[in-house]
C-alpha cells in the first residue's frame with residue numbers, strides 16, 4: 001500500500017551526463033553490416049554516446065551527481081547514502097559505486113551497487129524511499145550509471161544488441177518531506193522479477209559458476225563475453241509486463257491513468273514504448289522519449305529522462321508522473337511520483 005504516515009520521500013534534484021562522443025547509425029554501419037534505416041525502423045534510435053579512452057563510469061556518475069546536487073541546493077558532501085544501479089559495473093569486484101564515491105570524495109558514507117538491470121533505477125528508488133521514510137538517512141542519492149560501449153560486440157555478429165546500447169548516467173536526490181496534504185513525493189513503487197528468463201538476455205561469461213576459472217580463451221573466442229538477447233522474446237514480455245505493472249502501481253493508489261501528467265518509460269526501444277502507449281491508449285502529449293539521441297542506457301535511462309524533463313519545462317511541480325521499466329533478469333517495475 002502507499003505511504004500512510006506524514007513523511008514522504010521526495011526527489012529534490014535530478015542530473016545527467018553523457019559522453020560528448022556521438023556515434024551515429026552510419027558510424028556503426030562502417031563497423032558492421034547494418035544500416036541507419038534498419039536501426040531507426042526497428043528501434044527509433046538515431047545516435048548514441050560512447051566514452052572516449054580514459055573516461056570511466058565514475059566520471060559520468062560524478063557529473064550527473066553534481067548536477068543533481070545543484071538542482072537540490074546541496075553539496076555532494078551533504079549526501080549520506082549512495083545507491084548505484086548498473087549492469088555494466090566499472091569493475092565486477094567491487095562494482096561502480098565505490099569509484100563514484102572516490103571521485104566525489106564522499107567520506108565514509110555507505111554506498112552499494114544494485115543489480116536489477118534496466119529496472120535498477122526504480123528498484124533503487126524504492127529502497128531509497130524506504131530508507132528515507134524509516135528515518136535512516138536524510139539525503140539518499142540514487143544513480144543509474146552505464147558504460148555499455150566497452151562491452152558490446154561491434155562486429156556483425158553482435159549487431160542485434162550493439163546498435164541498441166549507449167553510455168550515460170542519471171542521478172536523483174531523495175529527501176524526507178512532511179506531507180502537507182499535497183502528496184508531493186514518491187507515492188508508490190511496485191517491483192517484480194522472474195529469474196527463469198535470466199538466460200534470455202544476459203552475458204554468459206565471465207561466470208563464477210565456471211570451474212576452475214571464470215573466463216577462458218574459448219569463451220572469449222566464442223563471444224560469450226558479450227550480451228546475448230532473444231530480441232523478440234524480450235520484446236513480447238516487455239510490452240506485456242510494462243502496462244501490467246504500471247496499472248498495478250496506479251491501482252494501489254487512488255489515482256487513475258487520466259490523472260497522470262507524464263509517462264516516462266525505460267528507453268530500450270521506441271517501438272516497445274509505442275506499443276505500451278497504444279495498449280494503455282495514452283496520448284502522445286503525455287509521453288516523452290529520448291532514446292533517439294542516447295540509445296538504451298539501461299539503469300540510467302529513467303533518471304536521464306527526469307533530468308531532461310525537469311529542465312525543458314515538461315515536468316512541473318505538482319505533476320503526477322508514472323515511470324515504468326523492464327529489463328534483464330527479467331525484472332520490471334513502476335513508480336508513481338507527485339513532483
Ligand code: UT7
Nearest residue numbers: 034035038042118159160163231232234235268269326327
Ligand atoms: O533493455 C531491455 C532489453 N532490451 C529490449 O527490450 C529489446 C527487445 N527487442 C527488440 O527491441 C527487438 O527484438 C530488436 C530491435 C532487438 C530486433 O528487432 P526484430 O524486429 O525483433 O528483429 P529480429 O531479431 O527478428 O531480426 C530480423 C532480421 C534478422 O535477419 P533475417 O534472419 O531476417 O535475415 C537479423 O539478422 O534483422 C537482422 N538484424 C539486423 N539487420 C541489420 C539483426 N540486427 C540487425 C542490425 N542491422 N543491427
